[in-house]
Amino acid sequence: MAYAGSARAIDIDPSFLHTRSKMDADDGSPAMTSIASPAIVDWREADDDKRHRLLSRGGVADRLGRRAELARAIAELVERVRSEGDKALVEALAEFDGVDIDPAGLRVSEEEVRQAAASLPVRTIEAIQLAIAQVRAYNEAALARAGWRDEVGGIQLGELVRPMESTGLYVPAGKGSFPSVLIMVATPAVVAGVQRIALVVPPTPGTGGRVDPAVLAAAESLGITEIYRSNGPAGIAALACGTATIPAVRKIVGPGSPAVSAAMAEVQRLGCVVEVGYGPTDSLIVSDAHADPVLLAADLVNEAEHGSDSSAVLVGTDPNVLRRAAEEVAKQINALPAPWRDYARASIHDNGGIVLAGSPQEAMDIANEYAPEHLQLAVADPEAWLALVRHAGTVLLGQWTTMAASNFAIGTPATLPTSGFAKVVSGVSVHTYLTRIAVARLEEEAFWRLAPTIRTLAEHEGFPAHARSVAIREGRV
Incomplete structure (x- = not known):
């Protein structure tokens, strides 16, 4: 879970809050915005612009970087x-x-x-x-x-x-x-x-x-x-x-x-x-034919409600599961109260999306390129897929290891790198507050084994006192 700042301070792009369709209430109250199911993008057919839009979180990171x-x-x-x-x-x-x-x-x-x-x-x-x-x-x-x-x-x-x-x-x-x-x-x-x-x-x-x-x-x-x-x-x-x-x-x-x-x-x-890299929340779920579409939608919307600059992505290998999940996403977003409803819509429809991958390897290639803050492997054998993970703030194995559990109760880091920073930094843990001090000990036999290397490199780099520290020891033997 990354930042939760003031919407006023963030100066949210008004396009994040546009509506898609309207549905008049039966009781004559003001019309409500009805959120449609997100489109499913076939990664094999997607052009460079569509791929960039998803990998750049809908351009949120670019817009934040130009301020x-x-x-x-x-x-x-x-x-x-x-x-x-x-x-x-x-x-x-x-x-x-x-x-x-x-x-x-x-x-x-x-x-x-x-x-x-x-x-x-x-x-x-x-x-x-x-x-x-x-x-x-x-x-x-x-x-x-x-x-x-x-x-x-x-x-x-x-x-x-x-x-x-x-x-x-x-x-x-x-x-x-x-x-x-x-x-x-x-x-x-x-x-x-x-x-x-x-x-x-x-x-x-x-x-x-x-x-x-x-x-x-x-x-x-x-x-x-x-x-x-x-x-x-x-x-x-x-x-x-x-x-x-x-x-x-x-x-x-x-x-x-x-x-x-x-x-x-x-x-x-x-x-x-x-510590850098903790910006708008982003998440990515990888699914296969065994995933529960209702739970996929629940966990996708879970992360999408953080804010209209968040990004939530579902990448799957089974088109039927994705189709049912997309329908469920619309239902679950429409059930949210304001402003979380608008946040979730923007996070999925504008900044994220649902993607059909051609194979497990392609699904994981997308995930690694995206480098999510939260990566959930909603697959039959998550341990087997874990070996394919290269970049993520945290990895959640299976659909019982939920985003909400990670954010609040599991105990693993939940202040995590966002916007692709998982490629270079890690989440906040005890290591964040520690310094590491290297320790070494050479006994005499080990020293003499290294002495030629020490002398040669010292002479090559022009450090006579370094070389002499070996020679002095040689003279004392």
């Missing part, structure tokens, strides 16, 4: 925060979020956190705690396998892993309440042993500046006490540059809107490390 004006505005905001500190933070909250506070109000108080947790239903608290336990278990298992020592040809080699000193986490709030985002980015940091974890959360719209109670409850469950309310891009700048209230961190992690992503790109120029 030069946004980048300039964010660069100016980052510079204001760098030079003016807390003053710029409170001004940004007033200008962009309609919240007037003084610098003392930037940090969320312990009492506010306690009250937030107490205000939530018990079942919500229990769900948060179970999700944390699942994510903790996954990351503890990963941490246990992170460091290693071995002997290779008489040379002892290995890696130590150590936690980073500090990290800043960002959790969006524009479209709703997202404690799962905090769980997914913060729990691995806690497991890694990061000494200082700072959290920035924008105030929930329409609350007078209050931070989402569910996010605060998740933070309390994780033992995170350094929490700040801030405008998103300004908060990113504060984490990177430091202010009187918010000390700087070494690394920033979290999904965000295009404005937040622009701020993250800008602060990298100032020397702060940022």
